[in-house]
Amino acid sequence: MDSNNTLWKRKYVFAMMLSTLCMMCSCCNERDKEILWKFKEGVTDPSGLLSSWKQEQDCCQWKGVRCHNITARVIHLSLQCDYYDPVELVEHDNYYLQKCLTGDINLSLLDMEYLQSLDLRFNDFATISSDSTVNSSTLNYIDLSYNKYLSIKSLQWLSRIPSLEYIDLSHIDLHMETNWLHFVTVLPSLVELHLDGCNLESISPSLGYANFSASLQVIALSGNSFYSEMPKWIFNLSSHVHQIDLSSNYFMGQLPNTLPNLHSLISLQLHDNYLNGSIPDWIGQLHYLTTFEIDNNHFSGFFPTNLGNLSSLDTLTAHRNLFTGVVSERNFAKLKNLKFLSLVLPYITFDFDPLWIPPFQLDKLYIGPLHPTLPQWLYTQTSLYSLIIENSEFLLEAADNNKKFWRFTSTIQHLDFDNNTIEGDLSEVVLNSSIIELTSNNFKGGLPRLSSNVVFFQLYNSSLSGSISHLLCHSKKSNNKLQYLDISDNNLSGGLTDCWMNWKSLVYVNLGGNNLSGSIPPSMALLSNLTSLHLHENNLSGDISSSSLQYCRSLSILNVRENSFSGNIPKWMPQSIRILQLRSNKFIGNIPSQICQMPFLIILDIAYNRISGHIPKCLNNITAFVDMHYSTSWIFYEFFDGGAFFIYRDNLILLVKGQQSNYDSSLKLMRVVDLSSNNLTGTMSPQLFSLSQLHFLNLSHNRLTGTIPKEIGNMKQLESLDLSKNELTGEIPESMSSLSFLNNLNLSFNNLRGQIPSGTQLQSFSELSYIGNADLCGPPLPKNCSNHGDDTKASGENDDDDDGDESDFLSCLYMGLGVGFASGFCGVCGAIFFGRKCRHAYFRFLYDLRDRFYVLLLTNLNSFH
Structure with missing residues (x-):
């Protein structure tokens, strides 16, 4: 010893x-x-x-x-x-x-x-290479996940590392690897396999067994592209498997009816697929199951009552399925550990005993539809931090019910009522939750009041009326935490109030789609953290070029479209500005050169105003318009409700390609310049067409002159170009044919001439893209460039009916020419008596009339060929 x-x-x-x-x-x-x-x-x-x-x-x-x-x-x-x-x-x-x-x-x-x-996750690697034969006997952990651009053709090298216990290749492109299942099943020590979001397509659905290691405990395959039936081998895995995640794929079919060998299963995630049929009885025999997520599928039949026997169940999400019948307290009899319950089921009737007291205390409840009243057991849930109610209809008209309900919600951190018909008066209510989403409801009266605890408040499209001062002016405290305020699309009226000094934490304000009037109040100057301001579609007025907004130096998004603001375009815009939407107001003056000093600007929309002068030549100094990697990160608003982070991003309605669309997640990728429907003059500089990252350019309905610069071929990302209703001359440059992404083009009603470049996609647009240019020819226009109209002669072999049709057409033509001559003569004479503006407008009218007659002539002559 x-x-x-x-x-x-x-x-x-x-x-x-x-x-x-x-x-x-x-x-x-x-x-x-x-x-x-x-x-x-x-x-x-x-x-x-x-x-x-x-x-x-x-x-x-x-x-x-x-x-x-x-x-x-x-x-x-x-x-x-x-x-x-x-x-x-x-x-x-x-x-x-x-x-x-x-x-x-x-x-x-x-x-x-x-x-x-080996842990290399969250990097930006692109390839994997090897200078030697991989043959490691000690490596047991490898994590290469979230390398966005990494693509791996084969996983064969993994099979030569027998010591591997943990593999995470999530969000790496493996779409070319069709034999992945073989390479991971030969690993004798594998415990956890994570292949989420790998673009995998092959899963061998008919394979009865996959010879995984007996030690396998976790298999996560969510977010792939398995367009197949649910694989049989999944339910024949080792009894040691604890977690199976097959969510967010394209699995179809039904779950097996017989009990699989998964007695130790703790978590089963099948949400966001296309699974159908009923829930098999064996689910109720998985006594260790803590997480069961089947939401967003097509499951049908009665909601299983034996789920109520799973005493270990912590999370149950089944919303947006096709279950029918009644859900009552029997479905939750022994769920003493339940914390998260999600049951928004459109075809279910909830029928709870009003005296029932649940065995659980929920942290989060997501439920609906509820009608005609709230279930009484809800008031027993004193631990709730998140309550979400959707598609419900119940009354809070009685004063006692109204007070009881809102008093109950005052302790809940996250309150979300979306798309309900909840009738109740909010004007006497004080809301206390940290995150409040009360959207698309049917409330009555005016706005509620907010406690200093509220951080996020969203109450749009809920039929509220009255003044916003009831919400903003009641509090004299300086410790308000409100950062996000959205009360858009209601019936609110009155001014913008001058109580903004009490809400200095605000970073996002959306008051759009109401009936607000007046000007920007001075106290808005105190919103030093404000990054996003939406005041669109109101009746607001005044000159914002000298308003208090010039002190909001963090401003990134300013949206005041469709109001009555006047004066000059403001020169005080901070360099951080990303979106400037001033369309449909009454702005005058020139486009200030200070706009060129905004490197992050991605959307410049000042259409439908009274702007004059030239287009600044310095727009190519806006870095985001010329550098694809610039300004791609985006503003987001992140809030914590006590259990999870909630992330909100800006959205914006844009008019592109002649259609209004709402852009949200893709907004940061947009590059737009819209200066249409103003009084802009002068030529289009070559620098304007060096905006290589621009997607949408609209300069229509102005008075621009000169030619289309050949530099337009530099705009390789351009999807939509509208130069219509100007006074442009010259030929369409050949370089325009290199715009391979262009799918919307309008050059109509100018003075362009010559042949439309042939053999290009420019012929794929309809003649409406070119009409009103008398001297343009070539497809898709009916005018032939070589014959100069000679091909309109009749062959002499037409039948009498054709001669009659042509005679009628020529009669109409001569009459039209006579009217045109008379109109032109009167126009020339009238110009002596009219003022300058009227004279210019009148001549533009005559030019349009001439062009329309010319197009009518060509179209009808072409019909006789």
Whole structure:
């Protein structure tokens, strides 16, 4: 025994000495260091993630590198990017606020013979390569998830790492890998497999068994492209499997009727598919089940009562299915651990005993439709932090009911009533929840009052009337936390009130779609955090060029379309501005050159005003119009309700391609310049057509002259171009044929001439895109450029009916020419007596009349060929 103790002490002393020695000198293994340095040389590091990796330094001290305490061999490499955007992450779109590691993942990293874990998630790698045959016997953890642009053709290299226990390749493109199931089933130690959002298409639905490791506990395959029946092998996995996530795919069909070998299942997520049929009885026998999510499918039949036996169930979401029948307290008999219940079922009737007291205390409830009253058991849920009621109809008319209900909700952090017919007067209510969404309801009276606890308040499209001062002027406190205010699309009237000094935390304000009048109040100058202001579709007026908004230096979105604002376009816009929508007002003067100093501007919409002067030549100084990578991140508003983050993004109605559309998630990608329906004059400079990232350009209904510059061919992203109703001359430049994305074109009613460039997509547009240009010819116009109209002669072989038709047409033509001559003569004479503006307008009318007669002539002559 003594000898054993002595030996142990010697080993301990030796280990301590070795550890101390390693701390005193560079202990990094040279081979490991060489492999890591080679990896660094193969990547681009714009964010400086590898700035501590220096040759003269011990690699065990490099960021992300962890070495064994005794051997000093590299055992963990963790280089996940910290600069990701949580909003984009949720939507799987543009993940990053700042780029991290880009380039190539060289699998020679796995040649570090003691490496146990490799974590490179949230980077921007594009490829995987290997200079050696992957053959690791120690690696048990690999996470390459959320490398947005990474595409892997084959996973065969994974099968050569038998020690792997954890694999996460989520949100990497694997669509070319059709044999992925084979390569992961041969791994004898696999415990967790995460392949969410990988564009996988093949899942072998008819395969009866997949020979996964007996140790497999988690399989997550959500967000792929499995257009198939539910795979049979899923329900024949090992009894050790704890979690199955097949959500957000395109699975069809029904669940098996027989009990699968999944007795240990804790979480089953099948939501957002096309599954149908009834819920099989065996679900009620999964006694360890804590999470069961089947929402957004086509399940039908009676809602299963045996779910009420799952005493371990914590989360049950079944909303938006086709269940029928009655749901009562029997469906929840033993669910003592239930915390999250989601049951918005349009064909279900809720019939609860008014005296029933549930065995659970919910954190979150999502329910509907409820009618004609609220279930009484709801008032027993004193732990609720989130209450969502949809598609319901109940009365809160009685004063006692009204007070009881709103008093109950005052302790709930997140209150969301959407698309209901809740009849009740809010004007005497004080709301206290942190996040409040009361949209598309049928409330009566005026606005409620808000406590200082409210951070997010959304009450649009809910039939409210009265003044906004009732909401904003009641509080004299300076500690209000309100950041997001949306009371748009109601019947509110009166002025904008001058109580904004009490709400200095506001970052988003939307008062659009009401009947508000008056001017911008002085107290709005105190909203120093304001980033987004929507005042559209009201009766507001005044000169905003010198308004208090000039002190809102954080402003990024200003939307005042369809009001009666006047004066000049403001010059005080901050450089942070991204969207400037001033259309349909009474603005006058020139377009200020200060607009060119707004590098983030992506939407410039000043259509339907009285703007005059020239188009600024400096628009190409707006960086977002010429650089595709500029201004792609977006403003978002993130709020925490106590249980989850809620993310809201701006939206905007734009008139593009002649249609009004609401843009939300894609708004940040739009590049729009709309200067139409003003009094702009002068020529279009070549610089205007160097806006290579612009998608929509509308300069119609102005008085622009000169030719279309050949530089228009630089606008490679252009989808819509409208130059109609101007005084443009010259030929259509050949370079326009290179605009491959162009799908909407209007050059009508100008003075363009010559042949429409042939052999291009310009012939794919209808003749309406070119009418009103008397000297234009070539397809799609009926005028032939080579014959100059000679092809309109009759062949002499037409029958009598054709001669009669042509005679009638010529009679009408001569009559029209006579009317045209008389009109022109009167116009010339009248010009002597008319003022300058009337004279110009009258001549433009005559030009339009001439062009219309000419188009009528060509169209009818063409019909005789």
